[in-house]
Amino acid sequence: MTNKLYLGIDTSAYTTSIAVIDENNNIVVDLRKVLEVKEGQKGLRQQEAVFQHINNMPIIIENMTKMIDVNNIDTVSCSSKPRNLPKSYMPVFVVGRGQAIIISNMLNAKFREYSHQEGHIAAGIMNSELESCKNFLSIHISGGTTELLIVNNDNKKLDTEIIGGTLDISVGQLIDRIGVKLNLTFPCGKQMDTIANNGKILDINIPIGIKDRTWFNLSGMENLFENLIDSNMYKVEDIFSTLFYVIGSYIYKIIFNSSKDYNIDTVLITGGVSSNSIIRNLLNENLKKHGIMPYFPERKLCTDNGVGIAYLGKESYI
Numbered sequence: 152m153t154n155k156l157y158l159g160i161d162t163s164a165y166t167t168s169i170a171v172i173d174e175n176n177n178i179v180v181d182l183r184k185v186l187e188v189k190e191g192q193k194g195l196r197q198q199e200a201v202f203q204h205i206n207n208m209p210i211i212i213e214n215m216t217k218m219i220d221v222n223n224i225d226t227v228s229c230s231s232k233p234r235n236l237p238k239s240y241m242p243v244f245v246v247g248r249g250q251a252i253i254i255s256n257m258l259n260a261k262f263r264e265y266s267h268q269e270g271h272i273a274a275g276i277m278n279s280e281l282e283s284c285k286n287f288l289s290i291h292i293s294g295g296t297t298e299l300l301i302v303n304n305d306n307k308k309l310d311t312e313i314i315g316g317t318l319d320i321s322v323g324q325l326i327d328r329i330g331v332k333l334n335l336t337f338p339c340g341k342q343m344d345t346i347a348n349n350g351k352i353l354d355i356n357i358p359i360g361i362k363d364r365t366w367f368n369l370s371g372m373e374n375l376f377e378n379l380i381d382s383n384m385y386k387v388e389d390i391f392s393t394l395f396y397v398i399g400s401y402i403y404k405i406i407f408n409s410s411k412d413y414n415i416d417t418v419l420i421t422g423g424v425s426s427n428s429i430i431r432n433l434l435n436e437n438l439k440k441h442g443i444m445p446y447f448p449e450r451k452l453c454t455d456n457g458v459g460i461a462y463l464g465k466e467s468y469i
Contacts, residue, residue, distance in 0.1 A: 155225040158215075158254070159461025162247035163267055163339060164200055167207035169215055169416060169455035171224070172465060174272045176278050178301070178458055180218050181451075182211045188337045192293075192422045193328060204246040211249070219459045220445025228464030229253035231264040233295070239266065261463045267455075269309050271421040272302060273468075274459030281419060287446075288415050290316075290402060293422035293455075294323030294338060299365055299405055301413060302393055308469045314413075321400040322398055322424050329376050329394060333387060343391045344427050350388030351398050353379075359400050364408040367401050392429065401435035406434070410443050419446045426453035 154173050162170040165188075171180035173209025184207045191422055195203075215221075229251035237351040248264060255262035267271075268291055274284055275289075281304070289300045291313075299315030320328075323340065357375065361367050379390055406418050420434060425447055438445045452458055 154223065155353055156219060156223045157461045157465035158224050158227045158251075158260075158335055159270070159457035159464060160229040160247040161252045161267060161270055161455060161457045161460050162204045162243050163455040164197075164241065164243055165195065167204050167211060168457040169211050170461045171215065171219055172461045174465070175438040176292060176462065176465075180215050181456065181458060182214055183454075185338075186212060189378075190336065191331065191458065193331050193337060200243045202224065203245055204243060204272060208246065208250050209373050210256075211222055214301055218302070221258060224254075224258050224260050225257070225465040226261040226263060226312060226467075227251045228229070228238075228263040228460045230267040230270050230460050232266050234268045234298075235266040235309070245395055247377040261464070263468075265460055265463050265468065268296065268311070269463060269468075270457070270459035271448075272309060272311075272459065273462045274442050274452040274456060275419045275446055276462060277459065277462045279446055281417070281446055284417055286415060286417075287407060288409055288418040289419065290406060290411070290420055291324045291422045292402065292420070292424040296322075297321040297325075297369075299409060301409075301415070301416065302419070302448075304469075307467055311464075314409055316367055318362070318366050319368045319370045320373065322402075323422070325373055325398070326375075326394070326424065328373055329380070329390075332377060333418065337399070338423075340423060340427065344395070346388050347391035347395055347429055348388075350386065350390070350392030353385060353389050355379075355393075357393070359397070359403055361408070364412060365405045367405065369427070372397065395429035396433065398424075399430040402430065402436050403434055405440060406438060406443065410441075415450060417444050417446070421448060421453065423454045426450040455463075
């Protein structure tokens with residue numbers, strides 16, 4: 152009996168991704184190409200990202216065909232927008248959607264489309280106890296998004312409601328801006344995580360301001376940490392360690408508040424920033440102390456990937 156395969160394509164703001172899983176949720180293919188950002192820049196324009204996706208896709212697809220028999224692909228899924236909202240749109244996702252339609256037509260395979268955010272959530276659900284959990288909290292923390300959600304995972308349909316997050320820049324933007332200021336290569340999170348593990352939390356007063364229990368601003372925090380850098384009084388590793396500690400404290404507080412407000416004691420923490428060791432450890436320890444069960448995807452599935460999108464297609468999510 153032929154083992155059916157399920158293809159997921161994700162062309163996000165900074166990564167070209169293709170993944171294939173089998174009927175048992177084994178990851179058969181996981182190919183990614185991080186988009187190139189020029190030294191000193193804090194990001195990419197959409198047209199630059201689209202151009203790189205167009206160049207990356209043929210190479211990644213060719214590599215995939217060397218790893219599997221494409222005739223076994225049952226369903227081709229893609230991320231076609233950032234979030235599952237009517238007006239949610241970014242040009243980068245057009246590239247992946249177009250390739251997914253072409254491949255599905257050529258292989259006479261099913262075609263399905265989801266949002267990038269649903270892909271992150273699905274990567275955390277796959278092979279975890281959340282597969283049978285109908286309602287849980289989820290926070291998506293990445294370079295483009297910091298949103299706290301209530302997720303209804305019932306009858307193969309992910310219904311999400313935004314209940315909190317940042318009101319200005321995202322957590323990932325804050326991290327990258329501080330990293331670029333210290334001449335690190337964008338995206339900076341992974342480098343900063345490594346450096347921060349040799350640092351300590353600075354003994355300075357940094358207020359944690361939460362609005363309406365689940366919302367907060369970060370632009371003031373950006374100014375505060377830039378001033379710490381400009382003062383030349385502190386070690387880089389201590390600044391990074393303190394930055395991640397403060398971010399983790401913000402996220403912990405809004406998860407705690409929402410857990411009490413909505414009487415939900417399970418939370419999925421996704422997005423590239425959720426792979427950060429300091430933030431991950433802080434949340435894991437503090438949430439469990441208060442009876443809230445945190446779930447994290449594997450670190451390799453925290454960053455942008457096509458695995459969650461492939462899983463949604465395999466499970467025939469609506």
